Amino acid sequence: MFAFLRKARGLIVRSILFLALIEALAWSPQQISLAESVAGTDRYVKTTSPGDAGDCTDPSHPCQTIQYAIGKANPGDTIHLVPGITNFLVPRYTFNEHIIIDKNLTLIGDEVPSYGSICSLLHPCQMTIDGGGEATPGHVVQIDQWADNVSISNVVIRNGYLFQTSGISIESGAGIYIVSGPPTGLVTLSNVIIEDNLLLSGADAGGTYGGGIRALSRDLTLDHVIVRGNRAGNGAGIVYSSPSGTLTVTNSTVEGNTADNAGGISIYEDLHASITDSAISGNSGGGIEFHGEAVLKNVTISGNTDGFGLIVYGDFNPASVSMENVTVSDNSFFDTAGIHAYGHDGEVTCNHCTVANNISTRSIYPSQIYAEGGAKISLTNTLVVGTGNLCAQATAGILVSLGHNMANGATCNLSAAGDLLTMTPDLGELVDNGGPTQTMALLLGSPAIDGADNSGPLADQRGISRMDGDLDGVVKPDIGAYEYVPPPVYLYLPFVIQ
Numbered sequence: 001m002f003a004f005l006r007k008a009r010g011l012i013v014r015s016i017l018f019l020a021l022i023e024a025l026a027w028s029p030q031q032i033s034l035a036e037s038v039a040g041t042d043r044y045v046k047t048t049s050p051g052d053a054g055d056c057t058d059p060s061h062p063c064q065t066i067q068y069a070i071g072k073a074n075p076g077d078t079i080h081l082v083p084g085i086t087n088f089l090v091p092r093y094t095f096n097e098h099i100i101i102d103k104n105l106t107l108i109g110d111e112v113p114s115y116g117s118i119c120s121l122l123h124p125c126q127m128t129i130d131g132g133g134e135a136t137p138g139h140v141v142q143i144d145q146w147a148d149n150v151s152i153s154n155v156v157i158r159n160g161y162l163f164q165t166s167g168i169s170i171e172s173g174a175g176i177y178i179v180s181g182p183p184t185g186l187v188t189l190s191n192v193i194i195e196d197n198l199l200l201s202g203a204d205a206g207g208t209y210g211g212g213i214r215a216l217s218r219d220l221t222l223d224h225v226i227v228r229g230n231r232a233g234n235g236a237g238i239v240y241s242s243p244s245g246t247l248t249v250t251n252s253t254v255e256g257n258t259a260d261n262a263g264g265i266s267i268y269e270d271l272h273a274s275i276t277d278s279a280i281s282g283n284s285g286g287g288i289e290f291h292g293e294a295v296l297k298n299v300t301i302s303g304n305t306d307g308f309g310l311i312v313y314g315d316f317n318p319a320s321v322s323m324e325n326v327t328v329s330d331n332s333f334f335d336t337a338g339i340h341a342y343g344h345d346g347e348v349t350c351n352h353c354t355v356a357n358n359i360s361t362r363s364i365y366p367s368q369i370y371a372e373g374g375a376k377i378s379l380t381n382t383l384v385v386g387t388g389n390l391c392a393q394a395t396a397g398i399l400v401s402l403g404h405n406m407a408n409g410a411t412c413n414l415s416a417a418g419d420l421l422t423m424t425p426d427l428g429e430l431v432d433n434g435g436p437t438q439t440m441a442l443l444l445g446s447p448a449i450d451g452a453d454n455s456g457p458l459a460d461q462r463g464i465s466r467m468d469g470d471l472d473g474v475v476k477p478d479i480g481a482y483e484y485v486p487p488p489v490y491l492y493l494p495f496v497i498q
């Protein structure tokens with residue numbers, strides 16, 4: 001009886017499969033083409049291929065250049081950069097091209113095999129697009145108006161070169177240039193290095209903006225991106241000026257870039273930025289400037305020179321920056337080297353920030369925090385440490401304490417509940433203490449331990465849970481971005497076992 005039922009069920013299932021097969025075979029080529037275009041077609045390019053021919057869809061016969069494959073691609077396609085090697089096992093992973101992306105595409109560097117010592121500076125083991133420097137000027141990657149959604153991953157974009165000779169025309173984005181376009185859409189960069197792109201200008205020329213990346217439109221997301229060694233007049237690393245757009249940066253580093261103004265990142269009006277688990281470090285011309293609205297979490301801004309560590313301009317448009325678990329340290333400038341807010345619509349709020357050891361070379365400026373020209377800076381659970389005059393407010397700027405801050409001076413307007421003045425901070429240097437960025441540890445006995453209230457995030461900048469640091473049985477957060485972890489307590493029980 002049951003065997004008969006199983007047989008009948010098997011017949012029914014086979015009939016359904018047969019009907020589905022007939023239906024699939026009855027599809028017109030047009031229908032299949034539509035299905036393919038929705039899913040996108042994979043196309044392949046390899047530097048060691050003999051040339052460009054066909055449609056690049058056969059992975060065993062890739063095309064040679066990225067731009068040719070882009071020309072063959074339909075919107076929604078994926079272009080794979082395939083590792084090439086020569087007969088002598090020398091990696092050939094570098095495409096010497098300037099590419100223009102004019103449709104929605106995904107560009108992905110395939111995983112490269114490891115050849116140990118054969119990988120070198122000359123032949124790096126990363127898929128690379130190299131603009132050729134001064135010999136072949138131009139943007140390395142240009143994303144055009146009709147490319148609403150573009151994703152680039154696992155690739156190095158380097159050695160772009162632009163020189164603006166005269167006039168006000170703005171040549172921008174020597175590494176990646178995202179032109180003005182539709183107000184919607186998203187450009188995503190993940191596992192990308194953008195390095196050594198130069199945007200230079202002659203004496204009569206107007207400003208230059210964005211050596212590594214210049215985005216004039218669309219949302220822009222950077223995840224696990226390194227932007228380093230780029231140069232421009234303004235915003236050597238990144239300039240983001242997309243009207244109503246959103247810049248999202250996670251797990252990324254902007255370091256060693258050089259500009260006259262804003263060496264690391266410059267973010268312009270009417271837009272939103274979110275920077276998380278990232279570092280803006282060692283840039284010349286300052287760290288980061290904001291003209292819009294931003295949220296910073298678990299971020300270190302350090303070692304930037306010849307410019308503000310962080311500046312918020314609220315003089316023409318509202319500009320507000322909210323910071324949690326942010327370390328601003330070891331920046332140097334003739335003006336305030338730490339945090340500076342300017343203008344009546346400029347506002348900074350810090351909860352669990354560590355602002356320390358920033359150096360201003362002119363003593364008329366406070367070294368760590370400065371609210372000026374009507375701007376407002378609010379501090380909660382924040383640690384301020386340095387030499388000389390630490391903080392100031394001027395020309396209707398106000399510096400407000402919301403409590404539980406600590407400073408090793410007396411000029412930061414700290415008079416709210418839980419504020420600690422003129423304390424010895426017992427603060428370590430900026431080093432790797434675990435977590436995605438460098439931090440400054442509280443040392444044993446620091447008065448900042450268990451000195452904060454519970455208004456901040458549950459974990460510190462490294463992701464360590466706030467805890468009972470003085471072992472009094474009460475879990476209380478520490479002041480600043482770092483949570484002290486007490487050493488384990490060992491009980492000495494010499495006679496119990498005996």
Ligand SMILES: [Ca+2]
Nearest residue numbers: 467469476478
């Ligand atoms: Ca604690």
